[in-house]
Amino acid sequence: MPPESSRILFLSVSAGAGHGRAAEALRVVAEKRHGAQTRHWDVMDHVPSTFKKLYTEYYLRLVDKFPAIWAQIYRITDQTPPDATMARLRRAIERLNARSLRLAIEEFAPHAIVCTHFLPAELLQRERRRGRLATPTFVQVTDFDLHSLWVVPELDGYFAASDEVAYRMRARGLPADRVHVTGIPIMPVFSQPHLRAECAREYRLNPDLPTLLLMGGGAGVGALDEAAEKLLHIERDFQLVALAGKNAAMLDRLSQLAGRYPGKLIPQGYTNRIERLMGAADLAISKPGGLTTSECLAMGLPMIVFSPIPGQEERNCDYLLEHGAALKAVDAVALEYRVRKLLENRAALTRMRDRAKTLGKPAAAVAVMEQVVAGL
Structure with missing residues (x-):
């Protein structure tokens, strides 16, 4: 496919500014270097306001006012098996709020999707499993650590900040040939x-x-x-x-x-x-x-x-x-x-x-x- 005819979608989440900045850096490179048509969406613009408030505003308040509680949540969610009851419940709640995003993706019809947050990666993984999405999908980790929420199987590529993060990806079962050490995307x-x-x-x-x-x-x-x-x-x-x-x-x-x-x-x-x-x-x-x-x-x-x-x-x-x-x-x-x-x-x-x-x-x-x- 000629580069100028490709459409690439970048998905971030406004839980902190970093995910959006990484997506924007990728979008700029995709347009200027590869001539792609691009879109960069904050997934929180495609969910109900109540879910957005819970996912972003409460997160920011928690890490600012109650860091000790956030530390426990980070540790517990990192150690929770994917098939545990609470993990399945969390994913079910996320899926209930994703219909608008799915319809918007269908309308844009991208040839590739890059996620700079684990939430859209999880949502799109389920769409792929159900046969409602065939678009190549990638995820970019935006820290020098790997939390288990970033380990989303069956995607087409995983981008790591460092050799160690890539090693941890492979250790958690992601295919070695799909894991790439790139660093974290920043503006050119x-x-x-x-x-x-x-x-x-x-x-x-x-x-x-x-x-x-x-x-x-x-x-x-x-x-x-x-x-x-x-x-x-x-x-x-x-x-x-x-x-x-x-x-x-x-x-x-x-x-x-x-x-x-x-x-x-x-x-x-x-x-x-x-x-x-x-x-x-x-x-x-x-x-x-x-x-x-x-x-x-x-x-x-x-x-x-x-x-x-x-x-x-x-x-x-x-x-x-x-x-x-x-x-x-x-x-x-x-x-x-x-x-x-x-x-x-x-x-x-x-x-x-x-x-x-x-x-x-x-x-x-x-x-x-x-x-x-x-x-x-």
Whole structure:
């Protein structure tokens, strides 16, 4: 089939931003590199509002307010056999809310479907078993760990973030010839060169000073402005870029704080060019989400990680620590201590950067789409 006539559907779930970002990266590559007609749907737009509220809003509230409970749920669901009563009940509830999605797929008639969340993969597996879907279907794991919910048999391909995740896929019974180590898909801009001096000039930064990129506060470190103020107590020359995103109130507090530290704290609102800020930075301070972690690794940007969500983000954190690409801060005091040490020991920071670069897979989206389109 000519590439320009192929239709490819990407399905994500808005339980956190990472699944959608991975799907969007794949969609961009499919269009620009392979000339495909594409659609990217959030599955939650095709289910009743009550189910959406349960699946997304309650999930986000749970991991934010009750992380210990989420940790237990993550562990229990990972250990629950697929044929257990609760697992079958969960899948039955999901199927009851999938009719709109099935009809939309029939209307678009894709030649391939790529899922960046396990929910649509499970739903489509059942449709295939019942003979109502013959479209080649793939699933992309978006963390450096493999939870059992991602192990959906009988699909056409499985994309893993690392060798270990692929090994775990095979150990759980997925066919070895369908498991591919690609990395986690990120936007193509992260594979392009980003000269430090040019990136720094775009944000009026001094390229000769150490630059820290603070990308979020958490329960352990505190609010973004509190974490920034803690770091600004360090008596060394550096620049701290604090990324408030779309939080206008936080940006205002950071701007007030910056008035007390002129030239040292640079508040930044939402940007769609985060790769340029990363290109100007020496160290990222962030939660270890799968996509943020992959973006930092692709840029060779070492991290200090904090407040990981129990389960998947904790495993991402472990991956970074094991490979020497990050340090972990359990609270604000640890954050200040670790930043101090790295500013005093630039050689250690350089070693972390080198290790991050070896782990990075900036062309992950390209590798995934090469596998997907191979059979079209």
